[in-house]
Amino acid sequence: MSLYDESTTEIYCGLCSKILNPPFTNMKIYSAEYSPCLPVCQSCSKHLEKVSEVIETHNLKWAELSRKGRIWMSTSGVEKYMNENQGNIETYINIEISEDDDEVIKKDVMMGRTDPDIFEWEYHELLKRIIKKTYREDICRVLRAYCARNRNIGYCQGMSYVCMWLLVFMDHNSAFWTLSYLVEKWLLPDFYIGAKHGNSLNGFYIESSTVAGFLNKLIPSIPKCPYPAEQFSDFFSLQLLIQLFVNTVDLESCIFLWDKLMEESSVPLICGVVSLVSISDQEIRADQHPLNILKQLPERRIKNELSKEYERLKMEITKKRVEELRHQAREMRARQWKYCEKLSMKRLQKVSNLNEEEINQIAKIFEDFLQEGVRKSNRYTIKLPKAEQESFDKSNYESGIRREDFVKIISDISPHLLTSAGLIFDRFDEDKSGLLDFRELTICISIMMKGDFEDKLKICFDAYDADKSGFLQPNEMNELIESIIKPYRDIGSESTMLGALNIEDIREKLNKICEASGDILCFRDFLLAVKADPALYSCFMSHFKTDEDGIRTLSKQKTNDDRIGKSYCKNCRIF
Incomplete structure (x- = not known):
């Protein structure tokens, strides 16, 4: 729409397109070096003044640490986290990241998907006033450094918006460590995990289910609306959660919610979304679609209303209740992998190296361990009629196998890795539930039995990267060395570990690799060094050796164990 219509002599606001005349008293002229000369209405003029106030109050300059940035880092624990970890963004910036991550970052940032013109006008106005010519490169720099640090998660769409927001308030290094802290310590462990793991955005769906639990309880209009x-x-929650409120609410409201997030960890994510639903009660009662309600939020100036509603609801949305609902949602999501068999089979074949028969064998082992867990936990439960007992047993299944069960599986398929079994368990327990669900177990066994050398070495590397820094440091390398040589020491073959190569040779070679990297060894350098040394390569290949029939053997063994000496009383679960 033209700002000036010659046929009617009407003038329109350059921001909201509202008619400004007659009279002209409700019009102001907005002019600045970073924006064109525009006629704007008084309402929009106030919003422009608010953007100016935000910039001046927090002393905002692109990719520089502001007053607000310092406060966030101090109150959230990021500053302490940064000081406890070795290295900075420069440590990671030259490390090669996966081709998939690199390609998506280029599309999302270098192709303009995170440019100021993409954002709602307040964010757009803010960025236009402070950004530099290196805007895209700055965002890519932080995202690539994070992908190098945490290759298991890598890049997920939505991170670019969060990264932009951080660079509004912080320098590159502070933004990098804040992003690391948010993803590694603050959000659910699998919040940003993508489709390559076969469980895309699992953490988001857990949070969304948690929000739904509170909506049913706290928002009276929700049970009556057309949507469950x-x-x-x-x-409603997807954009809000994945973008951590950036560009989904007005500027002041976003800063308010980030203040809460930095003060109170991840619970404000839930409380913030529920508060936004609560102040949209009128639209919900009018049966508006949740996406339409979400779309209207950036145009509404809701900071005062939001803060009041947030304070009211946080008395109900406590950390304990949030954790309980998250646990229920996590259990439900984990069980879906076992009981939605057709869908699960297709997904698991896609993300693993296993065929349908092999996945079914793992499913049998998985089910046996779950049933064994039920028998142990219900030894003194009076047996119910068959249909009710099956329902009772199923409801009492845990959603995955325990650490001790996983150790039994490892001892059967790859005895040399037994000393590392606990660490490998932690590596594949993506949601940190203390259990491996069916998907997590299947992917683990797939890599161990059919993965290539790089995949297996990556498991080993990740297992001993205790601080999850993306590097092995001398103490972590020493633990890795001990795990490799222990099986040979236990059987008394230290001097003939691999023919003429003994334990001290292995130790010396691996220590030299660590020293050559300045005692901060990234996976890429580790992989290249091991593959370049035939003796080390042979050593690790021997360490990763698996029993091709291990799964079949374990499955038969479990079946035989169930048959031998285990008869049940007809009236109870006691052996």
Whole structure:
């Protein structure tokens, strides 16, 4: 629309397109070096003044640490986290990242998908005033450094918006460590995990289910709206959660919610979304689609209303209740991998190296361990009629196998890795539930039995990267060395570990690799060094050796164990 219509002599606001005349008293002229000369209405003029106030109050300059940035780093624990970890963004910036991550970052940032013109006008106005010519490169720099640090998660769409927001308030290094802290310490462990793991955005769906639980309890209009709470939450929460409120609410409201996030960890994510639903009660009662309600939020100036509603609801949305609902949602998501068999089979074949028969063998082992867990936990439960007992047993299954069960599996398929079994368990327990669900177990066994050398070495590297820094340091390398030589020491073959190569040779070679990297060894350098040394390569190949029939053997062994000496009383679960 033209700002000046010659046929009617009407003038329109350059921001909201509202007619400004007659009279001209409700019009102001907005002019600045970073924006064109525009006629704007008084309402938009106030919003422009608010953007100016935000910039001046927090002393915002692109990719520089502001007053607000310092406060966030101090109150959230990022500053302490940064000081406890070795290295900075420069440590990671030259490390090669995966081709998939690199390609998506280029599309999302270098192709303009995170440019100021993409954002709602307040964010757009803010960015236009402070950004530099290196805007895209700055965002890529932080994202690539994070992908190098945490290759298991890598890049997920939505991170670019969060990264932009951090660079508004912080320098590159502070933004990098804040992003690391958010993803590694603050959000659910699998919040940003993508489709390459076969469980895309699992953490988001857990949070969305948690939001739905509170909506049913706290928002009276939700049970009456046309959409079930789970469906409403999935539609409404996706952008809010993945972008951590950036560009989904007005500028002041976003800063308010980030203040809460930095003060109180991840619970404000839930409380913030529920508060936004609560102040949209009128639209919900009018049966508006949740996406339409979400779309209107940036145009509304809701900071005062939001802060009041947030304070009211946080008395109900406590950390304990949030954790309980998250646990229920996590259990439900984990069980879906076992009981949605057709869908699960296709996904697991896609993300693993296993065929349908092999996945079914793992499913049998998985089910046996779950049933064994039920028998142990219900030894003194009076047996119910068959149909009710099956329902009772199923409801009492845990959603995955325990650490001790995983150790039994490892001892059967790869005895040399037994000393590392606990660490490998932690590596594949993506949601940190203390259990491996069916998907996590299947992917683990797939890599161990059919993965290539690089995949297996990556498991080993990750297992001993205790601080999850993306590097092995001398103490971590020493633990890795001990895990490799222990099986040979236990059987008394230290001097003939690999023919003429003995334990001290292995130790010396691996220590030299660590020293050559300045005692901060990244995976890429580790992989290249091991593959370049035939003796080390042979050593690790021997360490990763698996029993091709291990799964079949374990499955038969479990079946035989169930048959021998285990008869049940007809009236109870006691052996």
